[in-house]
Amino acid sequence: MTKVFSLSVLVASLLSACAGTITVHSTPEGALISSDKQTLGVSPYRIEINPDISKTLPKTEDGCYGAPPFTAHWASGAVASSPITPLCQGLDGTYQIIIRRPVDAPDLKKDLEAANQREDVLARRREAQAINNVATSVEMNSMPMGRWGY
Known part of the structure; x- marks a missing residue:
C-alpha cells in the first residue's frame, strides 16, 4: 500500500513539474x-498551463504556441494590452x-496608491502565514509521541 501511494505521489509530482506558467504583470x-x-x-496574475488550457492556445507560424492578448485596467481608468505572446x-x-x-x-x-495598498495587504498576509506556521510547528513539536513515534 505504501509503495502504491509513493508511486502515485511521484507520478503526480512529475506530471505537475511539466506544467508551465504564464504570469501577467502590470x-x-x-x-x-x-x-477575451x-x-x-x-x-x-499567474496561469498554469495545463492540457486543457493548451488546447485553446493558437499556434504561431514558427510553431510556437501563442498566449492570447491580456488587458490591464488600473484604478485610474488607464487601460493597456499585451500583444499575442x-x-x-x-x-x-x-x-x-x-x-x-x-x-x-x-x-x-x-494607481500607485492602489499598488501600495495591495502590497500592504500581501505583506500582512505573509506575516500572518509566518505566525501560523510557527504556531503549527510549536503545536506539532508539543504533541506526545506514540508507541511508533507518531
Whole structure:
C-alpha cells in the first residue's frame, strides 16, 4: 500500500513539474487583468498551463504556441494590452508578460496608491502565514509521541 501511494505521489509530482506558467504583470502592479472580455484577477496574475488550457492556445507560424492578448485596467481608468505572446519554450516553460501603464494616462498617483495598498495587504498576509506556521510547528513539536513515534 505504501509503495502504491509513493508511486502515485511521484507520478503526480512529475506530471505537475511539466506544467508551465504564464504570469501577467502590470506596471504598476495591482491592475485588473482580463482576456477575451473575461476578468481573470489582479496582477501579478499567474496561469498554469495545463492540457486543457493548451488546447485553446493558437499556434504561431514558427510553431510556437501563442498566449492570447491580456488587458490591464488600473484604478485610474488607464487601460493597456499585451500583444499575442509566443510561448516558444513549450508548454512547460515559465513566461512573464508585462503590461505597462500608458505614460500619458491621468491619475498615476491613484494607481500607485492602489499598488501600495495591495502590497500592504500581501505583506500582512505573509506575516500572518509566518505566525501560523510557527504556531503549527510549536503545536506539532508539543504533541506526545506514540508507541511508533507518531
